[in-house]
Amino acid sequence: MKTLRKFGLISIIILFVSSLLTGCIVPSSSPDETNQTDGEEFSGTITMYAGTYSPNRVLNANQKPATELKKLAEEYENETGIKIEFIKGLPADQDYMTWVRTKASGGQLPDIIWSQWYDANTALAKGTLTDLSEYLEQPNPYVENKPWNELLNRQIISDTKSADGSTYVINGDYVGTATYFNKEAFEKAGIKEMPTTWSEFIEACQKLKDAGYTPFAWNLASTPTGTDRITWLTRLFFTNFFADEYDELRYTENEGITNQDQVIAIKKGVFGPENEKWMAIWPILKDFSQYWQPDFTGGDSNGQGTMLAFLTGEVGMYFDGSWASQQIKSANPDFEWSSFKNPFPDHATSEFATEFDSSAAIGGPSASFQYAVPTKKANNSLTPAKEKAIIDWLMYITTPEHNEAIVNELGENVPTVAGAKPIEELSGLSDLANQPLQSVFGGINLEKKELDAIYRAFQGYILGDTTLEEFAKVADTEMEKTADSLIQQNNWDLSEYLEE
Incomplete structure (x- = not known):
């Protein structure tokens, strides 16, 4: 067996959006593994919870099976003699994080787990996952001994560190949101370059309208997808408008803006109708609504309404996640299509716009290729x-070639290892992972009931049933009420932040 040339540990597991697997058993370690001493070379089996990229995940309708990790595991075993065993998923009714904590408390976690960086940094007890920082500068023997951190995305490594500087998760993909567009419609409308700013985007909408197309498919239905999409759009604007204040909004000095930070911002009047900057977003969105399809408040067909409208060929553009590319491809529309990163506000859009490109505010390194290594305490x-x-x-699995093969097989996300390229349909999103991981929610969705109430008021404003002032009053009431509730629930003493 070839001598391994690398040292390391990798930590945590937390599950991604979809594709839960079934039945979960972590094999107990064999005597020859547990009795190995420090100086010995490892022989035996490495257990891995691979999540969405697992070769034994349970598939939903129209989902592609993932086979690349199994193929690479077989090649790796042939080269090193070490077997990679993929842990089966949990039953659909079992909570993943509860399972992780339970297994960790008994020292029974697999050798590698899947986890989001923010869960690794905040949701798991300290000592559950291994800090991988010391291994990042070591050479990767499978890529000409280049330092590992030169292959892994440096921006992501920097942005996903814990408060004490630890790195718990190795990242290999990025989930993005994009503007999908009809190439034929763009050509007929005379749109030769992809819009990058909001003013260019609105100009493209007008050209599409003049060419006889519905410029944009939007979902304003009272459904989970409808409320979700409005938070996408507001995040795009809030993140740009408040970019120069981002560090100041991190009142509690966490990596990102937490719910507690948002509550403080509400109480200080930074988030809410008292602030002209916060209010400036809503009229811009109403102006955008003139380019939506006429039935934008109708049902969303299980979240697929805007995609179905786009597939007719009568719609120029719509917003969706990077995962939608494979669904569109499977539908085989009668026109060529692609995607570009979402346009961000510019000075032609608003006096409050900054130079910050907020395209990456909707999405992030929180997809399916995020793997961590439990400590000895969590894995005996x-x-x-x-x-x-x-x-x-x-x-081995984070070489450019292997990372690209694993991620692009499903075509739902963008690979992040240096040198790995996404599928053609997502090529416009390839640089999102190199942008700062920065997002501002504006205090509107601290709780579901708060967001639902603000969303209903927004619907009335867009439809002309209520005024901007009436919308603002509802938003102010709901945000203050939610902030007070969270302060009480968490026993937060915010006096140090609210003193003048």
Whole structure:
């Protein structure tokens, strides 16, 4: 068996949006594994909860099976003699994080788990996952011994560190949102370049309208998809408008803006109708609504209404996630299409616009290729030799070639390892992972009932049933009420932040 050339550990697991697997058993370690000493070379099995990219995940209708990790595991075993065993998923009614915490408390987590960076940094008890920082500068033997951190995305490494500087998750993909467009419609409308700013985007909408197309498919129905999409749009604007204040809005000095930070901003009048900057967004969105399809408040066909409208060929553009590319491809529309990153506000749009490109505010390194390594405390089968083997395997699957193959097989996300390229339909999103991981929600969705109430008021404003002032009054009432509720529930003493 070839001598492993890398040291390491990788930590945590938390599940992504979809595709839960069934039945979950972590094999107990064999005697030859647990008895290995520090100086020995590891031989045996590495267990891995691979989530969406697992070769044994349970598939929903129209989902593609993931096979690349299995193929790479077989190649790796042939080269090193080490077997990679993929853990089966949980039953649909079992909460993943509860399972992780329970297994960790008994020292029974797999050797590698899937986890979002923010869960790794905040949701799991300290000591559950291994800090991988010391391994990032070591050479990857599978890419000409280049330092591992030169292959992994440096922006993501920087933005996803914990408050104490630890790195718990190795990232290999990025979930993005995009503007999907009809190439034929753009050509007929005389649109030769993709819009990058909001003013260019609105100009494209007008050209599409003049050419006889519905410029944009939008969902303003009272459905989860409808409320979700409005938070996409407001996030695009809030993140840009408040970009120069981002660090100041991190009142509690966490990596990102937490719910507690948002409550403080509400109480200080930074988020809410008292602030002209916060209010400036809503008239811009109402102006945008003139380009939506006539039935934009209708049902959303299980979240697919805007896509179905786009597939008719009568719509020029619509917003969706990077995962939609494969669904559109499967539908085989009668026109060529592609996507570009969402346009961000500019000075021609509003006096409050900044130079910050907020395209990356909707999405992030929180997709399916996020793997962590539990500590000895959470995985009692771990030995120093096994730890080295785990890191070696993680280096093996984060070469540009292997990362690209794993991520592009499903075509739902963008690979982030340097040199790996996304599928053609997502090529316009390839640089999102290199932008700062920065997002401002504006205090409108701290709780579901708050967002629902503000969303209903927004619907009335867009439809002309209520005025901007009436909308603002509802938003102010709901945000203050929610802020007070969270302060009480969490026993927050915010006096130090609210003193003049």
